[in-house]
Every structure is written in C-alpha cells, then in structure tokens.
Amino acid sequence: MTTLDILGIGNAIVDVLARSDDAFLARHGMAKGGMALIGTDQAEAIYAAMGPGMESSGGSAANTCAAAAALGAKVGYLGKVADDTLGQVFRHDITAAGVTFPTPPLSGGAPTARCLILVTPDGQRTMNTFLGACVTFGEADLDAAAIAAAQVTYLEGYLFDPPAAQAAFRAAARIAHAAGRKVAITLSDAFCVERHRDAFLAFVRDEADILFANESEITALYRTPSFDEAAAAARRDVGLAALTRSEKGSIIVAGEATHSIAVVPTTVVDTTGAGDAYAAGFLAALAAGRPLPECGRWASVAAAEAISHFGARPQAELKALVAGGA
Amino acid sequence: MTTLDILGIGNAIVDVLARSDDAFLARHGMAKGGMALIGTDQAEAIYAAMGPGMESSGGSAANTCAAAAALGAKVGYLGKVADDTLGQVFRHDITAAGVTFPTPPLSGGAPTARCLILVTPDGQRTMNTFLGACVTFGEADLDAAAIAAAQVTYLEGYLFDPPAAQAAFRAAARIAHAAGRKVAITLSDAFCVERHRDAFLAFVRDEADILFANESEITALYRTPSFDEAAAAARRDVGLAALTRSEKGSIIVAGEATHSIAVVPTTVVDTTGAGDAYAAGFLAALAAGRPLPECGRWASVAAAEAISHFGARPQAELKALVAGGA
Numbered sequence: 001m002t003t004l005d006i007l008g009i010g011n012a013i014v015d016v017l018a019r020s021d022d023a024f025l026a027r028h029g030m031a032k033g034g035m036a037l038i039g040t041d042q043a044e045a046i047y048a049a050m051g052p053g054m055e056s057s058g059g060s061a062a063n064t065c066a067a068a069a070a071l072g073a074k075v076g077y078l079g080k081v082a083d084d085t086l087g088q089v090f091r092h093d094i095t096a097a098g099v100t101f102p103t104p105p106l107s108g109g110a111p112t113a114r115c116l117i118l119v120t121p122d123g124q125r126t127m128n129t130f131l132g133a134c135v136t137f138g139e140a141d142l143d144a145a146a147i148a149a150a151q152v153t154y155l156e157g158y159l160f161d162p163p164a165a166q167a168a169f170r171a172a173a174r175i176a177h178a179a180g181r182k183v184a185i186t187l188s189d190a191f192c193v194e195r196h197r198d199a200f201l202a203f204v205r206d207e208a209d210i211l212f213a214n215e216s217e218i219t220a221l222y223r224t225p226s227f228d229e230a231a232a233a234a235r236r237d238v239g240l241a242a243l244t245r246s247e248k249g250s251i252i253v254a255g256e257a258t259h260s261i262a263v264v265p266t267t268v269v270d271t272t273g274a275g276d277a278y279a280a281g282f283l284a285a286l287a288a289g290r291p292l293p294e295c296g297r298w299a300s301v302a303a304a305e306a307i308s309h310f311g312a313r314p315q316a317e318l319k320a321l322v323a324g325g326a
Numbered sequence: 327m328t329t330l331d332i333l334g335i336g337n338a339i340v341d342v343l344a345r346s347d348d349a350f351l352a353r354h355g356m357a358k359g360g361m362a363l364i365g366t367d368q369a370e371a372i373y374a375a376m377g378p379g380m381e382s383s384g385g386s387a388a389n390t391c392a393a394a395a396a397l398g399a400k401v402g403y404l405g406k407v408a409d410d411t412l413g414q415v416f417r418h419d420i421t422a423a424g425v426t427f428p429t430p431p432l433s434g435g436a437p438t439a440r441c442l443i444l445v446t447p448d449g450q451r452t453m454n455t456f457l458g459a460c461v462t463f464g465e466a467d468l469d470a471a472a473i474a475a476a477q478v479t480y481l482e483g484y485l486f487d488p489p490a491a492q493a494a495f496r497a498a499a500r501i502a503h504a505a506g507r508k509v510a511i512t513l514s515d516a517f518c519v520e521r522h523r524d525a526f527l528a529f530v531r532d533e534a535d536i537l538f539a540n541e542s543e544i545t546a547l548y549r550t551p552s553f554d555e556a557a558a559a560a561r562r563d564v565g566l567a568a569l570t571r572s573e574k575g576s577i578i579v580a581g582e583a584t585h586s587i588a589v590v591p592t593t594v595v596d597t598t599g600a601g602d603a604y605a606a607g608f609l610a611a612l613a614a615g616r617p618l619p620e621c622g623r624w625a626s627v628a629a630a631e632a633i634s635h636f637g638a639r640p641q642a643e644l645k646a647l648v649a650g651g652a
Contacts, residue, residue: 018422051422052383052419053419054381055380055381084411092379096376096378
C-alpha cells in the first residue's frame with residue numbers, strides 16, 4: 001500500500017438534486033438545511049413529488065476525497081455501494097477523480113444509497129438520505145493496510161447513523177492511532193449530532209485529532225447557544241479544530257492559537273458540499289505541509305467553488321484556484 | 327386525449343456529462359461538436375476513460391419537450407426507455423417537467439440509452455450515443471390519439487438512425503397530416519444528415535411543415551458551402567424554417583418573409599441542448615399564437631439559458647425569462 005495523505009470513510013451515496021421552493025419543504029415536513037434519514041416508501045414518495053433531477057456522486061467524506069484529490073493530495077476512500085447502476089456511477093466518479101476505492105460492492109442486498117436534495121432559491125440545500133447498502137458497511141470493510149498507510153483518516157459524522165459503521169469507524173480510529181496516524185472527524189449535521197450526542201462527544205474527546213464543524217453543529221455538540229463558548233470547549237477537547245460560520249468565515253483553533261479565516265466571495269447557487277469542500281481544502285493543504293492560515297485559505301477557496309454551482313463535487317480546476325491567490 | 331400543443335418523438339436518452347479537454351477527444355477519435363453512435367464495448371471504454379460525470383435526462387426532442395412545457399405549452403413525448411434505473415430517472419424527469427409520457431418501457435431487452443457527453447473548456451459538447459432500448463421504438467409505440475390531438479408533432483433527425491424509428495416517424499407524420507396537424511423536424515446533427523441525406527431531403531420536401539437546422543446541418547442537407555444558398559433552398563422546400571448560426575443569431579424564413587433574430591448574450595458554459603431549447607422556445611411561442619419574430623425571441627432566450635449552465639434541460643424559470651424581455 002502506497003502512503004496516502006487522506007483516507008476518507010463515509011456513506012457512499014449518489015445525490016439526486018432538484019430545485020424546490022420553501023413550500024415544498026413545508027409540505028413534506030422537511031427541516032430546511034438539515035439531513036433526514038428516510039426509508040424506501042418515503043424515498044419513493046419524495047422522488048415522485050420532486051422536480052426534474054440531476055444525479056451525481058455525493059456522500060460527505062467522498063466529496064471531500066474527490067476535492068482533496070483535485071488539490072493534489074493522494075487519497076483513498078472506504079464506503080459501501082451495491083452492485084447496481086448507481087453503484088457503478090459512484091465507483092466511476094470517485095475513481096475518475098483520482099481516489100483509490102477498494103471497498104467491494106454489496107451483492108443481492110439493499111440498493112446503492114441515494115440522497116434526495118432539494119435546493120431552494122436561496123441556495124440552501126435540504127437533504128433526505130436513503131442509506132440502502134451503506135447500513136452494511138462494517139469492520140470487515142476496513143482496509144487496515146490503507147488506514148495504517150494514511151497520514152489522516154477522515155470520518156464523517158453521518159457514520160454514527162448506521163450502527164455497523166459506527167463500530168467500524170471506532171475500529172478505524174484505533175488502527176490509525178496504533179500506526180501513529182491522525183484521525184479527523186466532521187460533525188456533519190446538527191440533527192445528527194443531536195441523535196448521537198454522547199457518542200460524538202466521547203469520540204471528539206478520546207479519538208479525534210482534528211475536528212471540523214459548523215456553528216450549528218458545534219453549538220449542538222456543546223449544548224450552548226454561544227459560538228465562543230463552543231469554540232473554547234473545542235479548544236480544550238481536541239488538538240486542532242476548524243469551525244465554520246458560513247458568510248462570517250471560519251476560525252482555526254490549535255492549542256492557544258486562533259486563526260481567523262475570511263470567506264472567498266462568490267455567488268451562492270447551491271450550498272451542497274460546501275463543508276465537504278472546506279475540509280478537503282484544509283486537509284490537502286495540511287498534507288502539503290502548509291501553515292494553518294494557508295490551510296484555512298485553501299479551505300475557503302474550495303468551499304467558495306462548491307457553492308458557486310449546482311452539485312457537490314468540484315467543477316473548476318481547484319489547483320489553479322488555490323494557486324491564484326497564494 | 328386532451329389537445330396538446332406539441333408532441334415530441336425522439337430517442338429517450340440519459341446524458342452523462344463530463345468535462346474534458348481537446349486532447350481527450352483526439353485520443354478517442356471523436357469529431358468535436360458532433361454526435362457519434364457507439365456500441366456497448368465502446369461505451370464502456372469511453373466511460374472508463376472519462377472524468378467524473380453528472381447524469382441528467384436528455385434526448386434532443388425530450389429536452390425540447392421539457393423546455394416547452396416550462397414555457398407553458400401542453401406537451402407530450404414518445405420515446406423508448408428500458409425498465410431499469412436510468413429508465414426510471416428519464417420517466418421521472420420528463421413527467422416532473424409536466425410532459426405526458428405514455429410510451430411503455432422495454433422489458434428484458436437492451437438497457438436505457440445513454441449519451442456520453444464531453445464538454446471542452448470552450449463550452450462545446452461532443453456526444454457519444456449508445457442507443458440501447460431506443461432501437462426498439464417502432465410503429466407499435468405510436469400513440470395515434472396523441473399525435474392526432476397535437477397541434478404540432480415534433481421529430482428529431484436522430485430518429486433516422488434506428489431503422490424501426492425511421493419507419494415509425496414517417497407513420498407519425500401521416501397520422502398528423504391526416505388529422506390536419508403540422509409536422510416539425512430538426513436536422514439534429516450534420517453527421518446524421520450525411521448518414522441519411524436522401525431520406526432527410528425527401529422528408530423535408532414531402533412531410534415537414536416546420537424545419538429547424540443549424541448552419542452546418544442545413545449546408546450538409548443541401549450540399550452547399552453557402553448558408554444563403556441553403557436558406558434559399560429551405561425557403562423553397564418547406565413552409566417555415568428556423569435556421570440558427572450560433573453567435574450570429576438565427577433567421578426565420580416563411581414564404582417570402584425573412585426575420586433576423588439576434589442572440590441573447592450570455593456566458594457560454596456548455597452548449598449541450600442549445601438547439602433543443604431554441605426549438606422549444608419557438609414552438610411554445612407559436613402555440614401561444616405569437617408572431618414569428620416573437621417566436622424567434624423566445625427561442626433565443628431559451629437557447630441562451632441552456633448554454634449558460636452545465637446540462638441540457640432548463641435550470642432557470644424560462645417563463646419569467648421570456649416575459650422579462652417582452
């Protein structure tokens with residue numbers, strides 16, 4: 001196994017994006033900006049009601065992996081698709097993005113996961129995830145050699161939802177640490193944090209070396225309305241944290257140091273994948289040995305690219321974009 | 327059967343769009359800007375080599391139908407998908423666009439057609455079509471009641487490629503004319519015109535009431551390097567022709583009259599679907615009883631919207647766009 005800069009582990013999902021209005025979200029009882037888990041019947045009902053779609057590979061950690069590879073990092077990914085059409089699409093896209101993807105597909109079980117994403121005119125995205133084959137991702141799917149060979153193993157918080165995956169990613173963290181590697185996690189979603197708060201808190205305190213979260217996620221984790229209080233708690237609990245605040249930029253807290261990072265101005269078309277792209281820029285710059293403020297700048301450039309178009313994965317030449325502002 | 331403004335008949339295809347460079351096209355022997363038919367092996371080889379994709383429903387006449395429906399026209403569509411995942415995606419998208427789609431899917435045969443589209447940095451698209459289930463579309467799939475109920479039956483020239491479809495669309499033209507309705511055709515692609523030139527010429531002269539073509543298609547049809555000569559020939563052969571010239575705008579020739587239509591300025595991101603959108607704007611305005619120069623303006627507005635984003639189907643509110651300039 002060649003050395004990897006980043007190994008991502010996450011729910012392997014194909015996105016179905018459609019434009020929507022706020023009334024549609026209200027009619028279907030969706031919490032705007034959040035991610036809800038849905039079953040087969042609900043997936044069919046929402047799909048039947050939603051507008052024309054665009055399919056593209058998604059999955060939070062997978063998006064991060066694709067963008068980090070575009071920024072020059074050597075990247076691998078573990079996640080479970082089925083051996084169906086959407087599974088082939090997912091495998092093609094992540095491989096074509098330059099990411100190693102060794103996880104074998106699931107045969108004869110649930111179909112490949114899909115996320116029905118409604119994008120409102122304000123650019124906000126509301127996600128409905130049918131986990132499908134992802135619920136079978138477990139310890140047997142952990143590629144121990146790949147984890148031990150990766151500088152950073154990056155885990156998405158959404159993995160707390162499927163129980164087998166939660167066990168698997170704890171095991172992945174043990175393998176990474178035993179090999180002297182680092183473990184990064186993103187909190188993913190405030191509702192997901194609420195669902196699994198104690199487990200999240202224990203993982204952040206005991207296992208995580210690097211933490212990514214946005215304002216609603218970090219305040220949900222620490223049960224405080226104050227971003228500053230939550231940031232102070234993160235500073236105590238984890239060695240390095242990157243905390244994002246949408247248009248207010250982000251801060252990087254590392255021990256006693258705090259770095260404020262400005263946003264890169266752009267027109268908001270669709271926020272799908274913004275956080276994933278931020279983590280990609282940060283981790284790719286870190287792997288390239290850049291100082292923390294520069295990691296933050298790469299993160300902001302990648303996030304701005306993600307929100308400037310419809311869909312989660314990069315569409316522009318990210319390498320050129322980060323080089324342009326260096 | 328309710329009265330329809332437009333009934334489209336075409337190859338029912340799901341697009342797979344990826345960004346590419348000119349070297350990729352050269353390496354795979356692709357004629358830039360054209361549409362080539364490919365078999366299963368070639369489809370697999372090109373897909374394996376191409377970059378991360380975005381899947382969305384396509385098909386020339388289907389794109390026209392979706393955009394015309396967005397402009398307020400009552401629209402139906404006939405075309406053949408398989409009963410597989412991509413076929414479900416196609417059916418969902420065209421139905422969600424407000425288009426009636428009565429053609430039953432093919433069971434147990436070839437899969438749903440797909441078009442591998444490479445978009446180069448200049449916004450030009452190069453298409454590779456695997457026809458799959460489309461080759462089984464035949465006279466049995468003609469919904470005679472729908473054709474007789476439609477003001478205009480709109481046929482894509484690509485239907486000359488699958489032999490059964492060619493027979494079917496001649497039959498569709500007969501049904502339409504017997505019901506006192508009009509028949510429109512787009513030449514679709516200069517290479518397609520070269521493949522079936524005599525059949526195209528006979529159809530334009532004997533069956534078509536309305537003709538859509540771009541400069542390379544109309545000059546291929548009439549075997550002349552001169553656009554003006556080709557336009558004069560079209561004026562003789564068909565009652566109404568809309569001839570497009572990319573950034574030079576378009577002309578509408580109708581008997582002795584000629585209307586010059588300006589382009590609507592926009593940034594070219596991806597020309598996929600530009601001609602389809604032009605036909606949609608034209609036919610929707612015609613159905614709404616607008617005079618020919620206004621039909622041309624709707625056509626130009628819809629085409630500009632199509633080339634301003636990645637993918638063939640409309641992403642903005644077309645109705646508002648045409649109203650804005652009225």
